[in-house]
Amino acid sequence: xxxxxxxxxxxxxxxxxxxxxxxxxxxxxxxxxxxxxxxxxxxxxxxxxxxxxxxxxxxxxxxxxxxxxxxxxxxxxxxxxxxxxxxxxxxxxxxxxxxxxxxxxxxxxxxxxxxxxxxxxxxxxxxxxxxxxxxxxxxxxxxxxxxxxxxxxxxxxxxxxxxxxxxxxxxxxxxxxxxxxxxxxxxxxxxxxxxxxxxxxxxxxxxxxxxxxxxxxxxxxxxxxxxxxxxxxxxxxxxxxxxxxxxxxxxxxxxxxxxxxxxxxxxxxxxxxxxxxxxxxxxxxxxxxxxxxxxxxxxxxxxxxxxxxxxxxxxxxxxxxxxxxxxxxxxxxxxxxxxxxxxxxxxxxxxxxxxxxxxxxxxxxxxxxxxxxxxxxxxxxxxxxxxxxxxxxxxxxxxxxxxxxxxxxxxxxxxxxxxxxxxxxxxxxxxxxxxxxxxxxxxxxxxxxxxxxxxxxxxxxxxxxxxxxxxxxxxxxxxxxxxxxxxxxxxxxxxxxxxxxxxxxxxxxx
Amino acid sequence: xxxxxxxxxxxxxxxxxxxxxxxxxxxxxxxxxxxxxxxxxxxxxxxxxxxxxxxxxxxxxxxxxxxxxxxxxxxxxxxxxxxxxxxxxxxxxxxxxxxxxxxxxxxxxxxxxxxxxxxxxxxxxxxxxxxxxxxxxxxxxxxxxxxxxxxxxxxxxxxxxxxxxxxxxxxxxxxxxxxxxxxxxxxxxxxxxxxxxxxxxxxxxxxxxxxxxxxxxxxxxxxxxxxxxxx
Numbered sequence: 031x032x033x034x035x036x037x038x039x040x041x042x043x044x045x046x047x048x049x050x051x052x053x054x055x056x057x058x059x060x061x062x063x064x065x066x067x068x069x070x071x072x073x074x075x076x077x078x079x080x081x082x083x084x085x086x087x088x089x090x091x092x093x094x095x096x097x098x099x100x101x102x103x104x105x106x107x108x109x110x111x112x113x114x115x116x117x118x119x120x121x122x123x124x125x126x127x128x129x130x131x132x133x134x135x136x137x138x139x140x141x142x143x144x145x146x147x148x149x150x151x152x153x154x155x156x157x158x159x160x161x162x163x164x165x166x167x168x169x170x171x172x173x174x175x176x177x178x179x180x181x182x183x184x185x186x187x188x189x190x191x192x193x194x195x196x197x198x199x200x201x202x203x204x205x206x207x208x209x210x211x212x213x214x215x216x217x218x219x220x221x222x223x224x225x226x227x228x229x230x231x232x233x234x235x236x237x238x239x240x241x242x243x244x245x246x247x248x249x250x251x252x253x254x255x256x257x258x259x260x261x262x263x264x265x266x267x268x269x270x271x272x273x274x275x276x277x278x279x280x281x282x283x284x285x286x287x288x289x290x291x292x293x294x295x296x297x298x299x300x301x302x303x304x305x306x307x308x309x310x311x312x313x314x315x316x317x318x319x320x321x322x323x324x325x326x327x328x329x330x331x332x333x334x335x336x337x338x339x340x341x342x343x344x345x346x347x348x349x350x351x352x353x354x355x356x357x358x359x360x361x362x363x364x365x366x367x368x369x370x371x372x373x374x375x376x377x378x379x380x381x382x383x384x385x386x387x388x389x390x391x392x393x394x395x396x397x398x399x400x401x402x403x404x405x406x407x408x409x410x411x412x413x414x415x416x417x418x419x420x421x422x423x424x425x426x427x428x429x430x431x432x433x434x435x436x437x438x439x440x441x442x443x444x445x446x447x448x449x450x451x452x453x454x455x456x457x458x459x460x461x462x463x464x465x466x467x468x469x470x471x472x473x474x475x476x477x478x479x480x481x482x483x484x485x486x487x488x489x490x491x492x493x494x495x496x497x498x499x500x501x502x503x504x505x506x507x508x509x510x511x512x513x514x515x516x517x518x519x520x521x522x523x524x525x526x527x528x529x530x531x532x533x534x535x536x537x538x539x540x
Numbered sequence: 541x542x543x544x545x546x547x548x549x550x551x552x553x554x555x556x557x558x559x560x561x562x563x564x565x566x567x568x569x570x571x572x573x574x575x576x577x578x579x580x581x582x583x584x585x586x587x588x589x590x591x592x593x594x595x596x597x598x599x600x601x602x603x604x605x606x607x608x609x610x611x612x613x614x615x616x617x618x619x620x621x622x623x624x625x626x627x628x629x630x631x632x633x634x635x636x637x638x639x640x641x642x643x644x645x646x647x648x649x650x651x652x653x654x655x656x657x658x659x660x661x662x663x664x665x666x667x668x669x670x671x672x673x674x675x676x677x678x679x680x681x682x683x684x685x686x687x688x689x690x691x692x693x694x695x696x697x698x699x700x701x702x703x704x705x706x707x708x709x710x711x712x713x714x715x716x717x718x719x720x721x722x723x724x725x726x727x728x729x730x731x732x733x734x735x736x737x738x739x740x741x742x743x744x745x746x747x748x749x750x751x752x753x754x755x756x757x758x759x760x761x762x763x764x765x766x767x768x769x770x771x
Contacts, residue, residue: 326627329627329648329649330557330560330627330648330649331559332648332649333560333563333564333648333649333650334559334560334563335649336649336651337563337564337566337567337651337652338563340567340651340652340653341563341566341567341570341652344570368649371649386632388735388736390735390764391764396720396731397731400730400731400732401732404730404732425764430732430735431732431734434732
């Protein structure tokens with residue numbers, strides 16, 4: 031009796047075939063998941079490759095992502111399992127019920143025929159469930175209880191098989207819907223009883239089940255994202271602190287250490303991190319101290335050299351032409367040397383962690399105006415200052431000496447490496463006061479912009495564009511601004527040159 | 541004023557490094573100053589006992605009696621302006637030196653031309669303001685012409701820089717003078733003078749003129765703006 035047309039163990043996909051797609055479109059998730067489950071290794075690979083681009087960058091994001099992926103995989107397996115089991119069970123139940131009814135009705139037909147009752151009358155007396163149709167082949171004639179379903183709805187193969195003496199069942203499409211045809215041969219030759227059952231109810235059960243399971247699977251994603259985000263927070267807190275401390279050190283806060291208190295899991299990590307930081311700090315400090323000591327020692331002889339050269343310059347008229355030229359060379363080299371030593375000392379002191387930043391509140395426009403006036407005194411072509419009306423009274427909290435160096439170095443840079451200073455302007459952008467310095471040079475290519483702040487960075491290539499300047503000026507600009515919680519960036523000036531933008535936090539008037 | 545420029549101003553250099561001392565002395569002489577040299581703190585103090593100088597140039601790093609001590613000893617007997625020579629503008633030496641009584645400072649490497657300009661600025665303004673009228677602030681009376689200050693009838697010993705600072709504030713009593721303005725009026729600096737000069741001198745001045753220096757009423761601080769003598 032179990033020799034059904036559909037071989038046992040058919041893929042679940044076949045089971046779901048009669049199920050209409052759930053509202054909202056797309057193939058039902060269980061079916062797709064079932065396919066993916068059939069080839070787990072390859073499927074996972076493909077999914078992983080496709081998702082790589084979407085992978086979050088933070089550790090916590092990745093942990094949440096992994097958590098969600100695991101949850102989704104588990105849910106998929108679970109949903110597929112439920113789907114396969116339940117749908118199989120329902121189908122088996124249905125098949126068993128139809129078989130029982132068909133066999134009972136066939137027995138009644140057999141008795142009726144033996145009693146000489148006419149087939150049509152016989153069929154009408156049968157007890158049938160609503161929606162099912164009985165067909166009888168008797169003496170080469172077909173009788174049916176339905177006007178719409180008849181002999182032609184039964185596949186020839188099924189008919190022959192039953193008439194040949196084997197009971198069988200097959201899923202068919204009749205009257206526009208899926209039905210189950212069950213046939214039983216009767217003892218009289220050429221006689222068979224068929225019954226066609228509607229599968230409508232089973233289909234709608236499948237549909238509801240499909241929707242419920244799909245919805246469950248879809249809910250898992252947002253819920254596990256939230257749960258993962260929430261759950262990973264305490265777990266990753268030590269790593270967050272570690273990452274924060276490492277970033278602080280990278281930004282130059284060498285004194286940063288991790289306090290493992292209240293977090294035993296952090297303790298070994300904190301200990302080795304702190305030891306590394308100690309070593310690093312000590313080494314950097316001793317390097318910086320050495321540089322500071324060297325440049326400091328150079329200042330005394332420099333004082334002698336500068337003044338001796340200046341004194342000799344007072345007698346230049348008494349010198350032969352060669353002597354005068356030598357004197358000029360000497361003076362310009364001594365001057366460059368002096369600047370280099372001053373910058374080196376300044377930067378090494380900043381490296382050594384000198385914290386003598388004297389912050390005071392000043393009017394930014396006044397400071398820039400004074401800096402520019404000082405520069406214009408010595409320059410061949412004076413540059414303009416452009417203060418936005420809203421920026422005239424902007425106050426910033428800075429170290430005056432350092433900010434003066436910043437502005438002076440930027441103007442110096444424009445004069446020496448940017449074909450001359452064009453314009454200096456002061457304006458306000460949201461909570462920042464800005465000082466913008468434009469030059470007349472060719473601008474700085476995007477890929478070199480971060481490099482210009484490096485020590486001894488020169489113009490493009492290895493060609494030393496100018497022998498002037500210490501090569502530390504812009505690097506000092508950045509260091510000074512860091513100490514004053516400001517920042518500097520390079521852009522293109524609308525006139526084509528390079529534009530350096532200094533940003534400082536505005537002190538709001540009370 | 542015209543005749544002042546004809547008399548060479550006298551400078552005493554106290555510096556142990558002979559090379560710097562020689563070259564600075566030569567350079568200042570070429571700038572028209574009358575320069576004497578001393579190779580140690582002890583020698584410098586000895587010279588000061590022999591004659592008056594208009595300005596003293598004092599290196600802080602001296603063997604034996606160091607620059608701070610020399611400065612304190614000078615202040616005990618004299619109000620001669622002292623310019624200290626320091627290696628680092630941002631070190632605590634500057635504040636310590638100013639507190640020991642120095643009026644101004646220069647950092648190495650300095651150029652003799654700038655130094656002589658500073659010397660002239662200090663000397664010029666230390667010769668009185670030309671005001672005849674006396675100024676009174678509470679129980680303090682300033683006699684600009686004589687360059688003397690009395691508090692409750694008793695004489696207060698001020699250095700020339702402290703005196704100038706007090707006078708500038710008193711002349712504009714009621715108005716806030718910013719550090720920049722004071723640097724320009726008292727020291728002859730442009731915008732970028734070191735504002736610590738003002739702060740340390742105000743502190744020194746308060747010790748001498750205030751009843752309670754930690755709770756000043758004569759020279760008051762206006763946060764973020766500057767100093768003021770209330771009208």
